[in-house]
Amino acid sequence: MGFIKEFKDFAVKGNVIDLAVGVIIGAAFGKIVTSLVNDIIMPPIGLITGGLDFTKLKFVLKKAVLDDTGKIIEEAVSINYGNFVNIITEFLIIAFCVFFIVKAFNSLKNKAEDPKNTEAPTPPDIALLTDIRDLLKGTSEKEDDKTSVSED
Numbered sequence: 001m002g003f004i005k006e007f008k009d010f011a012v013k014g015n016v017i018d019l020a021v022g023v024i025i026g027a028a029f030g031k032i033v034t035s036l037v038n039d040i041i042m043p044p045i046g047l048i049t050g051g052l053d054f055t056k057l058k059f060v061l062k063k064a065v066l067d068d069t070g071k072i073i074e075e076a077v078s079i080n081y082g083n084f085v086n087i088i089t090e091f092l093i094i095a096f097c098v099f100f101i102v103k104a105f106n107s108l109k110n111k112a113e114d115p116k117n118t119e120a121p122t123p124p125d126i127a128l129l130t131d132i133r134d135l136l137k138g139t140s141e142k143e144d145d146k147t148s149v150s151e152d
Contacts, residue, residue: 037086037093042086063076
């Protein structure tokens with residue numbers, strides 16, 4: 001029974017839910033970046049390189065075997081380096097975006113941790129006690145002045 005309770009406590013904690021939300025958002029962000037790379041960035045690069053489609057770039061190690069009708073009997077063996085170029089581009093864009101998000105987060109975090117911003121207002125009961133102390137100090141100083149005057 002202890003294991004189930006421990007798992008329940010773990011699963012219900014906010015950190016697990018935050019992690020799940022992060023994974024879901026990350027997956028959606030990955031799809032956006034994939035579309036950005038494949039649909040927006042790579043076509044102009046392909047145009048610059050003479051209409052080259054990076055996803056179709058490959059080294060053929062063994063050509064496909066076809067029968068007399070043109071039907072593929074045995075698939076070709078190839079190294080698809082064009083797809084790898086696309087994946088590298090996607091990774092660099094994601095890394096760049098995450099870098100800026102972390103940089104912005106750290107900037108906000110540093111502002112929040114700034115010693116100027118960390119001074120909390122004095123609670124009312126402490127302020128009242130401080131005022132009473134100061135009043136008592138003032139009264140005792142006046143009494144000291146009276147005793148010193150009467151002694152002269």
